[in-house]
Amino acid sequence: MNKKNIFSTVKLINYYKFINYNLIYNNKAINRYKKDNFEISGNKAEKLIKLKKSILSLNNCDLKKHGKNIVFSDGNPNSKIMLIGEAPGANEDAEGLPFVGRAGALLDKMLAAIDLDRNKVYISNIINYRPPDNRRPTNEEIRRYLPFITKHIEIINPKVLVLLGSTAMNALIGNDVVISKMRGKWIEKQFGNCKTSVIITFHPAFLMRQPAQKKMAWIDLKMIRDKKI
Numbered sequence: 001m002n003k004k005n006i007f008s009t010v011k012l013i014n015y016y017k018f019i020n021y022n023l024i025y026n027n028k029a030i031n032r033y034k035k036d037n038f039e040i041s042g043n044k045a046e047k048l049i050k051l052k053k054s055i056l057s058l059n060n061c062d063l064k065k066h067g068k069n070i071v072f073s074d075g076n077p078n079s080k081i082m083l084i085g086e087a088p089g090a091n092e093d094a095e096g097l098p099f100v101g102r103a104g105a106l107l108d109k110m111l112a113a114i115d116l117d118r119n120k121v122y123i124s125n126i127i128n129y130r131p132p133d134n135r136r137p138t139n140e141e142i143r144r145y146l147p148f149i150t151k152h153i154e155i156i157n158p159k160v161l162v163l164l165g166s167t168a169m170n171a172l173i174g175n176d177v178v179i180s181k182m183r184g185k186w187i188e189k190q191f192g193n194c195k196t197s198v199i200i201t202f203h204p205a206f207l208m209r210q211p212a213q214k215k216m217a218w219i220d221l222k223m224i225r226d227k228k229i
Contacts, residue, residue, distance in 0.1 A: 048073075051148065055128050061141075061144065071088040071096055071125060072124065073098065073123060074097045074118060074123045076121065084162070086127065086165050088125060089134045092104075099123055103204040104204070106204040137167065149172070160224060162224060164204065168203075179202065183220060184199070197227065199224060
């Protein structure tokens with residue numbers, strides 16, 4: 001078998017592993033993520049600590065009052081790839097980490113399909129506390145937390161910013177766009193001192209409800225894989 005055929009076969013295997021992923025889960029959070037001691041520069045570490053304290057000290061927030069834990073981030077703060085989702089669910093609220101429930105298991109599979117994992121990316125959400133009954137955050141809640149996630153992006157300074165789902169897209173790109181038309185495109189965007197390449201794809205929770213859209217998500221994943229950073 002020549003090199004071209006081998007490469008094509010590997011890509012096909014990765015794709016089928018992704019789209020045929022067995023979505024049989026229980027409702028218990030997947031507590032398999034440890035907090036690695038990545039070597040972070042003192043300046044970046046201090047800024048992240050300060051940002052987290054600012055969120056913890058936020059007043060007049062009903063989400064914070066009812067949440068069990070702040071869900072700040074997971075992964076490698078030194079990564080050049082940052083992923084942003086919508087908001088924590090029940091499992092994330094219990095663990096204090098983003099994407100550790102059913103959607104998190106699929107996200108792990110998506111990352112693995114392009115040879116990434118949580119040690120190679122950095123993950124956060126638009127909202128840091130769980131909305132009741134896993135509802136979509138309100139516009140007021142998004143506006144309240146937007147300065148924090150914008151600052152978070154600036155601190156991490158990723159070369160690639162992956163927005164998972166319409167809530168993250170609308171919060172950071174604008175309400176006048178729809179995900180079906182915006183996904184799979186590179187957008188150059190500035191967040192403070194951070195200039196980054198943004199790509200939008202479907203949220204793993206949406207893909208669980210609409211598995212036919214995995215073929216579109218696979219296209220987006222390959223674009224992330226092939227991006228030179």
